[in-house]
Amino acid sequence: AAGVIQSPRHLIKEKRETATLKCYPIPRHDTVYWYQQGPGQDPQFLISFYEKMQSDKGSIPDRFSAQQFSDYHSELNMSSLELGDSALYFCASSDEGSPLHFGNGTRLTVT
Amino acid sequence: GQQVMQIPQYQHVQEGEDFTTYCNSSTTLSNIQWYKQRPGGHPVFLIQLVKSGEVKKQKRLTFQFGEAKKNSSLHITATQTTDVGTYFCAGHNFNKFYFGSGTKLNVKP
Numbered sequence: 001a002a003g004v005i006q007s008p009r010h011l012i013k014e015k016r017e018t019a020t021l022k023c024y025p026i027p028r029h030d031t032v033y034w035y036q037q038g039p040g041q042d043p044q045f046l047i048s049f050y051e052k053m054q055s056d057k058g059s060i061p062d063r064f065s066a067q068q069f070s071d072y073h074s075e076l077n078m079s080s081l082e083l084g085d086s087a088l089y090f091c092a093s094s095d096e097g098s099p100l101h102f103g104n105g106t107r108l109t110v111t
Numbered sequence: 112g113q114q115v116m117q118i119p120q121y122q123h124v125q126e127g128e129d130f131t132t133y134c135n136s137s138t139t140l141s142n143i144q145w146y147k148q149r150p151g152g153h154p155v156f157l158i159q160l161v162k163s164g165e166v167k168k169q170k171r172l173t174f175q176f177g178e179a180k181k182n183s184s185l186h187i188t189a190t191q192t193t194d195v196g197t198y199f200c201a202g203h204n205f206n207k208f209y210f211g212s213g214t215k216l217n218v219k220p
Contacts, residue, residue, distance in 0.1 A: 042210045099144050099156040
């Protein structure tokens with residue numbers, strides 16, 4: 001069965017650079033979520049989209065933005081990167097509140 | 112805002128011992144879900160509890176949802192080294208998921 005696809009798997013950026021993370025949810029899932037997970041921490045909710053419209057916002061910095069496109073894939077855009085942005089970024093999708101299906105994540109390292 | 116507290120943060124057990132992690136929500140939940148994250152991996156869905164007082168079993172794992180739908184527990188009987196990982200509960204309300212901080216389980220052979 002198709003899973004949530006995230007790219008890239010690893011990304012190394014320097015401070016003040018920008019990064020774009022991509023997520024392809026499971027087909028026919030109506031909601032996409034973005035999470036940030038620091039080392040040894042639980043996933044922190046950033047933002048979600050329901051049917052391509054932003055549905056909820058969590059602890060997402062103003063330097064970050066996200067959108068969901070007509071083909072349902074989503075992108076998380078991160079600008080003016082800081083050292084503290086180094087983390088695992090997960091995308092997850094669900095259908096009408098069904099359990100979350102997580103992608104393998106993108107490990108972002110900011111140097 | 113809504114919070115889900117999870118304890119303990121860490122648990123080290125000898126293989127064969129039992130393990131329990133507890134979650135407590137500040138408000139009533141529609142349902143609660145449990146996820147397991149292996150080191151270096153992504154959270155993987157284990158189970159969902161919906162009804163008040165519900166108990167579900169998956170082999171050596173027993174999941175409970177409290178009568179008030181505000182707390183939940185995961186109990187593993189006779190742990191094995193394959194149980195190593197971090198176990199997260201996630202409370203679900205109005206299409207929002209509230210993750211507990213996770214319990215990291217280490218099993219010594």
